[in-house]
Amino acid sequence: MGIGAVRTGRPLAAGIALSVVGLVAAAGCGSEKMAEDGGDALAERARQVADAWDGSSAATAWRAGYHPTGEAVRLPRGGLHDGADQQAYERRNFKVRGTLPDAGPKDGTVSWAAGHSVTRPLVGAKEAYDTLAGPRAEGKPQLAVIGVELGRMRMSTSRGPASVPAWVFTLDGYASPLKQAAAVPSKTPRSPVKAAHDLPDPPLNRLLKVSADGRAVTVVALHGVCDDGPTVDALETRGSVVLSASVTGRDPGRICTKQAKLERVEVRLREPLGDRVLLDAHSGKPVPYRWTNGLAP
Numbered sequence: 001m002g003i004g005a006v007r008t009g010r011p012l013a014a015g016i017a018l019s020v021v022g023l024v025a026a027a028g029c030g031s032e033k034m035a036e037d038g039g040d041a042l043a044e045r046a047r048q049v050a051d052a053w054d055g056s057s058a059a060t061a062w063r064a065g066y067h068p069t070g071e072a073v074r075l076p077r078g079g080l081h082d083g084a085d086q087q088a089y090e091r092r093n094f095k096v097r098g099t100l101p102d103a104g105p106k107d108g109t110v111s112w113a114a115g116h117s118v119t120r121p122l123v124g125a126k127e128a129y130d131t132l133a134g135p136r137a138e139g140k141p142q143l144a145v146i147g148v149e150l151g152r153m154r155m156s157t158s159r160g161p162a163s164v165p166a167w168v169f170t171l172d173g174y175a176s177p178l179k180q181a182a183a184v185p186s187k188t189p190r191s192p193v194k195a196a197h198d199l200p201d202p203p204l205n206r207l208l209k210v211s212a213d214g215r216a217v218t219v220v221a222l223h224g225v226c227d228d229g230p231t232v233d234a235l236e237t238r239g240s241v242v243l244s245a246s247v248t249g250r251d252p253g254r255i256c257t258k259q260a261k262l263e264r265v266e267v268r269l270r271e272p273l274g275d276r277v278l279l280d281a282h283s284g285k286p287v288p289y290r291w292t293n294g295l296a297p
Contacts (some may be wrong), residue, residue: 006164014191039246044132044233045196046235046242046281052193052241053277062286063159063275065186066110072158073132074166077176083142092134093142101283104150108165110183110257114161120183125150127181128167132167153179156210158286159275165179187297193284201246203282204232204241205290214272219287222260232265244281 051060080086088094104124111117125148147170155164165180197201205220221230223246235242244263280287 027106037094038175042199042201042244042246042281043233043235044200046233046244049193049279049281049284050235050237050240050242051216052191052284053279056236058189059239059277060188062277064081064118065158065189066120066162066164067158067186067188067286067289068155068181069207072155072181073151074179076174080101080171085143088141092131093140094129094145095142096129096145098146100129100148102181108150108183109160110155110157110164112157112159112162112277114160118186120186122165122182123167124182125167128182129169132169132178133135141265145169146172146207146247150182151179153181155181158278167212188286191284195285196281197284199282201230201282202260204243204245204287205289207278208264210273210278214269215267216266217241217243217273217278217287218264218266219243220262221244221265222262230263230265232267234267234269236270238276240277240279241269242279242281243267243287254281 004269025138061260075089080089101124105122106121108122109117110120129145134265152163152169153166155162167182169178169180202222208218208220211215218243219232221232229248230248231248233244233246233286235244278287279285
């Protein structure tokens with residue numbers, strides 16, 4: 001096992017910081033003794049999680065499944081033309097010229113370069129379009145869909161890049177299409193270890209991305225407004241990478257708002273992530289990846 005500590009990070013947009021819910025005195029929760037004890041407890045917890053997952057049936061099920069770690073939507077090559085189209089996309093202002101296919105295949109194949117593949121249920125064209133357009137696609141500007149067919153796209157997954165079934169939407173005025181993954185992700189297996197509720201810091205918020213070479217993962221961690229920010233340690237084993245989030249620089253004598261902030265943290269690994277399970281020490285589960293704007297099969 002190897003441990004690597006990472007303290008680099010940058011705040012996310014202020015608009016997604018959590019709201020202020022009150023004022024609290026931080027006395028007694030930031031002493032050096034508590035920080036040291038908390039660090040030891042967190043390191044021991046990471047080892048516990050790694051031991052529970054390595055060689056487990058949950059790890060086997062995870063590696064056999066389709067777990068995306070990239071966005072479900074691929075914009076046209078070169079991106080959207082201008083600010084108006086970008087606004088339409090963000091506000092889900094789409095319209096259809098013509099009709100969408102009534103039905104398509106129920107299942108499709110997700111395949112990896114190593115020759116592995118898995119069959120997954122597919123969402124229909126209308127359901128995929130409805131996630132793009134949202135419940136009410138009204139107002140201007142709008143993006144017009146003039147054609148749709150089932151094709152394929154590349155997707156980042158926990159097992160590396162994969163070729164997945166996708167709905168290919170032709171947009172009026174664009175030479176290349178917008179694609180949306182159609183394969184439904186596999187269910188996350190039940191963790192062989194229970195969540196830890198006695199650790200001083202919160203679990204990781206989510207996974208943002210895995211670098212192309214697999215040697216860095218970017219996650220979102222939480223911290224307060226009166227500390228020095230989050231740090232994330234990585235415990236690497238042959239079968240897993242366990243991430244432990246903590247907060248540094250708390251001032252025990254400072255009265256502070258009880259407010260949480262979100263910050264990006266890049267975690268450098270000793271070895272490429274590969275098909276190792278990326279786990280959160282606090283929850284004992286795989287670090288969740290969430291698509292932006294809910295655009296997911």
